Amino acid sequence: MSRKQLARSGGDLSRLGTDDTGATMLHLDMDSFFVSVELLSRPELVGRPVIVGGRSGRGVVVSASYEAREFGVHAAMPMGRAMNLCPFAEVIPPSHGLYSSYSQKVFDLVAQVTPDFQQVSVDEAYIDVSAAVRRLGSPVRITSQLRAEIEAQTGLSASVGIAGSRVVAKLASTRAKPHGQLLVPLSATREFLDPMPIEALPGVGEKTKEGFFRYGIRLIGDLAAVDEAWAGRVFGAHGHHLWRSAHGLDSHGMDRQVKDRSISAEHTFNEDVWDLSQLEHELLRLADKVAHRVRADGKVATTLGLKYRLADFTTLSRSITLDAPTDLAREIYEALRPAMRNLREQKSKGVRLLGVRAAGLMDFSASGRQVRLDEAEDSGREAEVALDDVRKKFGTAAISQASLLRKRPEHDNTGPDHV
Ligand SMILES: [Mg+2]
The missing domain is CATH 3.30.70.270 (Reverse transcriptase/Diguanylate cyclase domain)
Incomplete structure (x- = not known):
């Protein structure tokens, strides 16, 4: 369901x-x-x-x-x-x-x-x-x-x-x-929430649902009836948050809600940049940063955004709806690169700031993304996930641009950083 x-x-x-x-x-x-x-x-x-x-x-x-x-x-x-x-x-x-x-x-x-x-x-x-x-x-x-x-x-x-x-x-x-x-009138909040299945609550995925089921919590009303301290002990900070949701209470301010729904990174250049390979280098670095965080959240993105600010602070943005959701730097990079190239050609001006945004986030497990792992073509996913472990051990600096693209030799000539 x-x-x-x-x-x-x-x-x-x-x-x-x-x-x-x-x-x-x-x-x-x-x-x-x-x-x-x-x-x-x-x-x-x-x-x-x-x-x-x-x-x-x-x-x-x-x-x-x-x-x-x-x-x-x-x-x-x-x-x-x-x-x-x-x-x-x-x-x-x-x-x-x-x-x-x-x-x-x-x-x-x-x-x-x-x-x-x-x-x-x-x-x-x-x-x-x-x-x-x-x-x-x-x-x-x-x-x-x-x-x-x-x-x-x-x-x-x-x-x-x-x-x-x-x-x-x-x-x-x-x-x-x-x-x-x-x-839902304020006085009817309990009546509205109580009979709903626990997995209807935003933030309850398959794993959390199973956890709740083990304790006989099947409806939102069941969770609302337990002690908040108990929910916190068993499910940690997430438990507190869900318990509050079960009472119809928001845990975070509106800003947090927005952050939950998109992941972005941007970079302001020290000097305005016109060189294509330098722009592509930065786009890939930002894509990598964003993809890493998307994976860390167990999500995939269905929409990507590019932010492109010129020297005079004119800010252009492009949004791309993907055919297939992604959590990979290489795919984010490849999806946004044509848009970036087009903007560069149209505007013929140096770039002050570049930004990458992943939105329309959905749970990786619900995305159908696993299907691809069984396909003959190597999606490069394993390689990028392996890099997440390297990062954990040695920090972000340990990741070179080349390692992100090494599975794609056809990119070797697009710029000095891709070799
Ligand atoms: Mg809708």
């Missing part, structure tokens, strides 16, 4: 009530965002099973229409598996650039409601409307208007959870999907 299906299995929502006093945290999540964006230009496919994702053997499902989900297809599933489940689905490769422009339109509308929002992915944000209530009305009213506005301006639909905290708002938006909104 996917996390979404899990979050949907819970109690009766009609009994939660309608008092939205103090329920000022919204979680907005666009409905099957990538598919919906594609359908805007292919109206003939509306109502049919549609999958956005890479068609190749290593491809995964980026997004599936609700019609395809009926067959059990969901995001992060290997495409081969998805095609077995739903052979007649229309598969559309991701359109680079299109998603971020629609995303921008959506969040421009959110920004008109309040500046107090945190975008956590291309189609998702937490919005604190406490400062907007006086001007725009109650949280439920603000939500209805915002959803109508998004639909009118972009043709896309959003679902929104309305609650007193981020964790409850997120679970509520999942229950509201698609095309819906759900208020």
Whole structure:
């Protein structure tokens, strides 16, 4: 079962009530965002099973229409598996650039409601409307208007959870999907959370779930009923965090939430750089830094970002949606290098700062990435993971650029650092 299906299995929502006093945290999540964006230009496919994702053997499902989900297809599933489940689905490769422009339109509308929002992915944000209530009305009213506005301006639909905290708002938006909104009144938080399966709680993966099951904790309500100190003793800091979530409490500030959702690194050059091999060297170093942290978190990235700042502080960014998620420096580097080269050619100016960002993070175990290890072609994964151990022992300085690319002799001539 996917996390979404899990979050949907819970109690009766009609009994939660309608008092939205103090329920000022919204979680907005666009409905099957990538598919919906594609359908805007292919109206003939509306109502049919549609999958956005890479068609190749290593491809995964980026997004599936609700019609395809009926067959059990969901995001992060290997495409081969998805095609077995739903052979007649229309598969559309991701359109680079299109998603971020629609995303921008959506969040421009959110920004008109309040500046107090945190975008956590291309189609998702937490919005604190406490400062907007006086001007725009109650949280439920603000939500209805915002959803109508998004639909009118972009043709896309959003679902929104309305609650007193981020964790409850997120679970509520999942229950509201698609095309819906759900208020969890402050007084109904327990009633909402208690009957949900423990693995619906953000941060509970397969391993943690098994741990909870050993102690008979199967529902969020079971975890809420134990002592916080016990949860901390058995599960460490994560136990405290999950226990707080089970009570509908957020552990971190909004910034932390954002950090959890993307991993980035950037570098400011001492002098503006124009030399391509020097730029490529830095891009690879940043890709390595980011990939290392993505792996350390047990994640893979589905979206990559490039930040490119010129001497006059003009900052350009490029976002790339991957056919297959990655946690490898070499793949991040290769995905971003064409964008960097294009910017360099377009702008013909020295570069002040370069940045690499990995986003749309999903659990490695859910990514279908293992499938690739069985393939004949060496993905280079083992080599990079081995480097993680070297780092642990000797520090980052022990890693040379060459060791990252050594499996790819065709790169030997792209610059002095790649030999
Ligand atoms: Mg979404």
